[in-house]
Amino acid sequence: MAPSKKRSVKPAKGAEKCIKTAKIDLVSTVGRILESSKHGNEVFDVFEFLQFEKETNVITAVNACSSLFCTLLQRKELFRGKLPAEDDALSGDYSAVDKYHIFMRHRYNNCVEMLLEHLSHELHEVQEASLCCLMKFAAGEGQDPLEDLDWSEHYSFPRELIQAVVDRLVSRTTDKSLLISRFHEFLEKEDVRYYVMSSIRENMGQVMEKSKGEVMPVYQHNVFTLMSNISIPKEELELSNFMVTQEAKHEDWKAAKLIEHKRTFERMWLAFLKYKLPSNMYKKVLVILHDAILPHMSNPTLMIDFLTAAYDVGGAISLLALNGLFVLIHQHNLDYPDFYKKLYNLLDPSIFHVKYRARFFHLANLFLSSSHLPVYLVAAFAKRLARLALTAPPTALLIVLPFIYNLIRRHPSCRVLIHRPSSEDELLEDPYLMDEDDPARCHALESSLWEIKTLQRHYHPDVAKTAMLINTPLSQKEDNISEVLEITTFELMERDLKQTSKKSIPLEFETATQLLKVGKDVMGQHFCLE
Incomplete structure (x- = not known):
């Protein structure tokens, strides 16, 4: 009734x-x-x-x-x-x-x-x-x-309800990270994930159009948090976990096709990246781009403009863009004519102190691993790193020195930097131009690695010991720098303390009997208290 x-x-x-x-x-x-x-x-x-x-x-x-x-x-x-x-x-x-x-x-x-x-x-x-x-x-x-519903396209999925939920999750005023982490469970459903991606893109179109593309930190943080929880299966057969299940799925249902998932994923990220991002958000995107975004896109080369623009920004953002560029260069044949010139200019004193130092040297090692690189380019990298090493902390020097040795091992023509024939007129100045942006014009091949010789008197014994290797013929086997990429000052000190704890360290001193009087009263002869 x-x-x-x-x-x-x-x-x-x-x-x-x-x-x-x-x-x-x-x-x-x-x-x-x-x-x-x-x-x-x-x-x-x-x-x-x-x-x-x-x-x-x-x-x-x-x-x-x-x-x-x-x-x-x-x-x-x-x-x-x-x-x-x-x-x-x-x-x-x-x-x-x-x-x-x-x-x-x-x-x-x-x-x-x-x-x-x-x-x-x-x-x-x-x-x-x-x-x-x-x-x-x-x-x-x-x-x-x-x-x-339109069965030919959307099957029987309640997309309007999902759209309403997504609109609340990507709030413009409140951080929804905690609730989004709970929502992650539902993103394991193939159809939910597909329509959530569509809803995010539609929401961004409406919100960012009203705000005229201005930076909205809270909103963009919520959108990024939700999107970064989304990953696409690698194979079509893996699309098997659906929330909406019926006896026979319609052949045209997009949520059941892997290619449609990838296209929707791609459009969602491109819609997010076309607007201006806060600096910290820029970095967060670049950190996950190479392994959480590019592999799931139907056409990763669409990210070329974004990555090349990020690479030109400078600083930490350029370092983080290296990962994505590496994927595009090695897997999608990206041609970047000035890539090595830009990589060379990223080498400055700050490189040893940034959060992403290990990531940078790992990728730089990969980019410089080819034996087909011109000798002047390799020499320029070796010389610039050697010059920067003069003011680098010990943890960075334990990376840089093996890095330089590996460059010389791969390119025997660079051994001239170590064993330069003596001439009647000794060089009074180093011909290397540190301020030159072009590695082809810095005259690195005309110089030598005297900086490493200087480091043989470094205060840290491990650094001095590593620098001494340049006095002997370098072995053919390359050093594995991955073992030292993540080393910290604390770990270095702990290692030294463990080594010294096993040894008895001789000390020579005279016990003080009173203020300014030690032994034979040497202090008292030169100082007095008034």
Whole structure:
């Protein structure tokens, strides 16, 4: 039977206190509603709990809503098709059953709206409960669609509900990282992931158009956090975990095709990267670009403009762009004429102190591993690193010196930097031009690695020992620099302390008997206290 009358969704004044006193059992309330349509109006009692301030009441109401409407969806007791206005339905030519279904469909919509608002609740537990409930609704709608959908393209997926959830997750004012991490579980479903990617792109188009592309740190952080949780399967056969399952999937359903996943993934990231990003966000993207973005794109070469622009920025951003450029150069035949010139100019004193030092030297080692590089270029890198080594910390020197030795091993023509024939007129100045940007004009081949000779008197014994290797013929086997790329000053000190703890260190001193009097009163002869 149809409900007796329409009630307001919002609780009346004092309702919270009255309901608390009465201790209404929501489980029993839901049971009565599901048992008979004559109890339909009791759904408002559940909604009143849903709008309380106390956390336990809200979460209890969310669970009650989940149980109620998931069951109604399964029973197909919610009106399907274009939903008429509630007043029109009550006065129109509908059967009592249809009127009840229309009434509950409107209540379902009210519930969804309140749960979406709770995704911005001040308590994370309420946000999480609401999110899980909404995703249960999405699964229920997927099995029994409430609207007539375009089956040839979208199958029966509730994309509008997913779009609404995504819109709340990428808030413009509140950091949603914690809730997004909970949402990661649902991204394991192939169809959810596909429509989430589409929803992110659509949301960015609307938000960034209104803001005219200006930097929006909180919003862009939320979008990045959500996107960085998305990864695409490598093989078509891996697309097997769907939220919406039916006996026979339509052949044209895009969410079931790997190529469509890759295209949507690609469009999503390109839409994000076409707008101006904060510096810290720029770095976060570049850190994951080579292994979490490029491999999942249908056409990775579309990132060429972004990476080359990042490579030209300078500083840490240029260092981080190396990873992506390495993938494009070696796997997608990217031609970058001035690449080595730019790499050469990245070598400055700050390279030894940045967070991404290990990553840079690992990639630089790969880029300079080819035996077909011109000798002047290799000599320029070796000489510039040697010059920078004069002011580098010990941890960096333990990377740089083996790095230079490996360059010389790969290119025997560079041995002239070590064994330059003596001439009648000894060079009074080093011909190498440190300020020259072009490695072809810096005169590195006309110079020598006297800097390494200088480092043989370094205060740190490990550095001095490594620098001494240049006095002997270098072995053919290259040094494995990966072992020292991540070494820190703390680790270096710990290693030295362990070595010295096994030895007895001789000390010579005379015990002081009083202030400024030591032994033969040498201090007292030269200093006095007034």
